[in-house]
Amino acid sequence: MHLEVCGDKFDSRELRNVLGCFGTGVTVVTTLDAVGRKVGLTANSFSSVSLDPPIVLWSLSKQSKSLEAFLHCSRFVINVLSMDQLPLSNQFSKAAEDRFAGVSTSKGLGELPVIDDCAANIECKAISSQEVGDHILFLGQIERYNYLKKDALLFCNGNYAKAVQV
Ligand SMILES: Cc1cc2nc3c(=O)[nH]c(=O)nc-3n(C[C@H](O)[C@H](O)[C@H](O)COP(=O)(O)O)c2cc1C
Secondary structure, eight states: OOOOOSSSSSSHHHHHHHHTSSSSSSSEEEEEOTOEEEEEEEEEEEEEETTTTTTEEEETTTTTTTTHHHHHHHHEEEEBBBBHHHHHHHTTOOSSSTTTTTTEEEEGGOOOEEEOOOOOOEEEEEEEEEEEEEEEEEEEEEEEEESSSSOOOEEEEEEEEEOOOO
């Protein structure tokens, strides 16, 4: 069915549906707060922006409890989840006393938590943040990365998915 909607005020459910047609990977973005506590949340807004210099972006809801930590951090890590890490996507998108409980991490640049066994870990220097509507857009310059040849977890139309080569 072809459905075309045009206007300046959209139904938010419909807007989520249309934007959800664009499949993405799933990341957990991590940093440390002002007192050195680990902070992290699930985010699929991650995208690459520039190769030279290597710059990436992601966006965080202004409602996020992690907002202060990310506004004041000098670095963050994009942990790209693999298929077998699907439970981590749920763990890092729900409220919990300690989201890092049971999660194996290593210390990255600036002692930041880097989640082990991800499809990729991308360590970034925070270079700018900008308020855009109900989110804050963060840009980071890649300082270091590693990746494993693991199947990445995908997210499309509100469901987790796996990539099938065509
Ligand atoms: C697949 C998936 C992708 C998500 N992507 C984002 C995102 O890009 N930005 C965001 O702010 N929240 C995103 N969320 C929601 C946050 O993970 C969720 O609201 C989390 O509880 C925020 O934690 P905080 O309030 O402790 O920061 C996503 C959730 C899921 C399940």
